[in-house]
Amino acid sequence: MEIEVTNIKDISVVHVNGFMDASTSPIVEKEVLKLIDEGNTKLLLNLKDVSYMSSSGLRVFLSASKSIKAVQGKFIVCEANDVVKEILKISGFDLIIEVQDKYEEAILSF
Amino acid sequence: MFEQFSRQKIVNEQDVVNLRKKVYQAFLICFDDNSFSVKIATMLSTLLKKIMIDHQQVYLDTEILTMGDQVKNITIRIFDPFYAIAKEIPTIYLHHVNIDIKDDALELFIDKRFPADRLEDAVLTFNERSRDELLKELQSKNKDLQDSYESLKRAKDNSARMESELAVGQNIQMSMLPTDFPSDDNIDVHAKLVPAREVGGDFYDFQIIDDNYLYFTVGDVSGKGVPAALLMAMTKSLLRSVAITEHSTSQIITHVNTEIAKENKNNMFVTIFLALLNIKTGELIYTNAGHNPSYILSENEKTLKLDDRHGPVVGALEGFEYSQSTLQLNSGQLIFAYTDGVTEAQNINHELYSDQRLIDLLEASKAQKLKSLVDIVIEDISTHEKGSEQADDITVLCVKYAKVSTPDFSINFKASYDEKEKVTPLIHHFLEDNNYPLAFIQKVQIVLDELISNTTNYANNELKITDIQLKVFCLENKSGLKIQILDNGIAFNPLEKEAPDTTLSVEDRPIGGLGIHIVKNLASKIDYKRIDDQNKITLFLKI
Numbered sequence: 123m124e125i126e127v128t129n130i131k132d133i134s135v136v137h138v139n140g141f142m143d144a145s146t147s148p149i150v151e152k153e154v155l156k157l158i159d160e161g162n163t164k165l166l167l168n169l170k171d172v173s174y175m176s177s178s179g180l181r182v183f184l185s186a187s188k189s190i191k192a193v194q195g196k197f198i199v200c201e202a203n204d205v206v207k208e209i210l211k212i213s214g215f216d217l218i219i220e221v222q223d224k225y226e227e228a229i230l231s232f
Numbered sequence: 233m234f235e236q237f238s239r240q241k242i243v244n245e246q247d248v249v250n251l252r253k254k255v256y257q258a259f260l261i262c263f264d265d266n267s268f269s270v271k272i273a274t275m276l277s278t279l280l281k282k283i284m285i286d287h288q289q290v291y292l293d294t295e296i297l298t299m300g301d302q303v304k305n306i307t308i309r310i311f312d313p314f315y316a317i318a319k320e321i322p323t324i325y326l327h328h329v330n331i332d333i334k335d336d337a338l339e340l341f342i343d344k345r346f347p348a349d350r351l352e353d354a355v356l357t358f359n360e361r362s363r364d365e366l367l368k369e370l371q372s373k374n375k376d377l378q379d380s381y382e383s384l385k386r387a388k389d390n391s392a393r394m395e396s397e398l399a400v401g402q403n404i405q406m407s408m409l410p411t412d413f414p415s416d417d418n419i420d421v422h423a424k425l426v427p428a429r430e431v432g433g434d435f436y437d438f439q440i441i442d443d444n445y446l447y448f449t450v451g452d453v454s455g456k457g458v459p460a461a462l463l464m465a466m467t468k469s470l471l472r473s474v475a476i477t478e479h480s481t482s483q484i485i486t487h488v489n490t491e492i493a494k495e496n497k498n499n500m501f502v503t504i505f506l507a508l509l510n511i512k513t514g515e516l517i518y519t520n521a522g523h524n525p526s527y528i529l530s531e532n533e534k535t536l537k538l539d540d541r542h543g544p545v546v547g548a549l550e551g552f553e554y555s556q557s558t559l560q561l562n563s564g565q566l567i568f569a570y571t572d573g574v575t576e577a578q579n580i581n582h583e584l585y586s587d588q589r590l591i592d593l594l595e596a597s598k599a600q601k602l603k604s605l606v607d608i609v610i611e612d613i614s615t616h617e618k619g620s621e622q623a624d625d626i627t628v629l630c631v632k633y634a635k636v637s638t639p640d641f642s643i644n645f646k647a648s649y650d651e652k653e654k655v656t657p658l659i660h661h662f663l664e665d666n667n668y669p670l671a672f673i674q675k676v677q678i679v680l681d682e683l684i685s686n687t688t689n690y691a692n693n694e695l696k697i698t699d700i701q702l703k704v705f706c707l708e709n710k711s712g713l714k715i716q717i718l719d720n721g722i723a724f725n726p727l728e729k730e731a732p733d734t735t736l737s738v739e740d741r742p743i744g745g746l747g748i749h750i751v752k753n754l755a756s757k758i759d760y761k762r763i764d765d766q767n768k769i770t771l772f773l774k775i
Contacts, residue, residue, distance in 0.1 A: 209678065213746050
């Protein structure tokens with residue numbers, strides 16, 4: 123799994139390549155929390171190249187959402203494939219975190 | 233009207249003595265003449281004693297002729313209802329008394345008058361039973377009572393012996409029946425025998441032979457009681473001992489029939505359904521020797537009746553060569569064998585339980601677990617029989633066969649994230665090689681990640697290392713997968729975890745419980761069992 127962080131204006135875009143399971147999700151979580159710690163308040167998690175994600179990925183979303191709320195920031199995920207979308211739906215996470223289909227729309231939502 | 237002197241029955245010397253006393257007392261009242269009364273009583277007793285030498289029994293009637301307030305004469309008649317009294321009359325002379333033989337009877341004619349008003353007391357005295365007579369009567373009644381008590385006691389002893397014989401027979405029968413029913417993914421066996429009060433000779437038996445065959449049989453010995461129980465025990469033991477070495481049901485029955493027929497002095501016989509199931513392939517070989525046809529129940533097909541017959545009842549025809557049938561069982565099919573106590577159970581109107589009722593019940597209940605199915609059948613028969621006594625033993629035996637395939641993918645590893653990381657790509661390649669679609673593979677990975685990380689989390693709390701076994705079976709036409717995950721960690725059923733509230737906000741949302749929620753949503757069927765100190769999760773994923 124690879125993690126790449128780029129900045130579009132004041133938005134930190136985290137691009138994950140691979141799958142998010144019990145072994146790899148903690149790596150993403152560490153990276154995301156580090157960005158928030160550094161003062162970033164606009165965070166976009168691009169799931170375009172995430173093949174699948176277990177509940178360990180949801181754990182990352184949850185802790186990122188909580189941390190960003192504390193600094194009045196915004197956390198958005200985008201480009202989830204069908205499998206990841208299904209997981210978001212089953213868990214009800216599509217209702218509690220902001221999910222955008224397209225990367226461009228997500229950028230414009232901040 | 234005054235009372236008559238009652239008829240007297242004389243059978244022995246004691247009766248003569250008693251009569252002598254009564255005659256004396258009565259005549260003393262009548263004639264008021266002691267000497268005369270003694271003489272008549274003595275004369276009468278002397279005559280009777282002589283008569284009694286030749287006669288079993290004689291009767292004595294007394295007739296009185298009155299005239300005005302006087303009794304003119306008395307006639308005493310001694311007779312035997314069966315034989316004439318032809319005794320030579322001894323020459324006894326007594327004034328006023330005449331002795332003669334008249335109409336095969338001996339007559340004593342007393343021609344001496346006395347006032348009729350004395351008669352009432354005389355009759356009363358004569359008719360009153362003496363103390364001795366009362367005593368005798370009492371003794372006789374006592375003897376009758378004693379006799380009936382003895383016969384009652386004898387009857388009771390006999391019935392107690394019968395009862396204990398029944399108990400012995402039932403003990404023999406019930407102690408011979410195995411109850412360690414095998415139950416695993418491959419075969420499931422359950423049986424029940426409800427003995428009738430009067431022992432019948434039903435039996436069932438099963439045994440796994442060489443890890444390859446399930447031998448099972450149901451039989452019914454003709455007759456009841458200890459003889460039936462002994463023949464049942466002998467038949468069951470013979471069958472099993474032959475079955476261990478002989479893998480042909482026709483040969484087993486042929487051998488056993490010859491043995492039993494040879495020794496069969498009581499002309500008893502046994503009906504037997506006997507089968508050998510190859511538990512690896514599902515091939516069923518069976519022989520029916522005069523027994524009720526068994527049934528094959530299938531999930532989606534109509535019930536099949538195994539009505540081929542392969543020979544007569546066992547024990548009847550020495551040297552008979554029995555035949556057999558072969559049938560290929562499909563995974564999930566069930567064999568139902570029983571004895572005639574099932575279909576011939578009668579209700580209070582003497583209506584039989586019947587084959588049709590059994591088939592209907594089986595059709596309606598075949599999806600039940602094996603033990604429940606057996607219980608349902610027994611229960612239904614008992615409902616049918618309510619109010620009438622169970623006439624015969626009721627026996628039911630069920631065998632369910634499921635094909636056990638070797639997994640298409642199997643791996644053992646330690647419960648740790650490092651180990652799991654190595655397993656993930658192996659599964660991926662296996663599924664890819666088997667042309668499962670990518671989205672499906674991803675779902676499989678999610679499910680495995682949830683379940684294995686769950687086990688790993690629990691394993692981390694334990695001191696010993698937990699081993700995980702993963703088995704993956706491809707379903708027919710690659711329509712999905714069956715996955716088994718076994719671990720030897722502490723007993724834990726993840727399915728019992730409560731479903732999380734997926735409507736809570738980010739702040740209120742607890743972590744945990746979501747994984748299993750996701751698994752339950754992705755899998756079409758999931759089941760947890762604790763077997764042999766292992767947690768075993770079996771689940772199905774459909775494309």
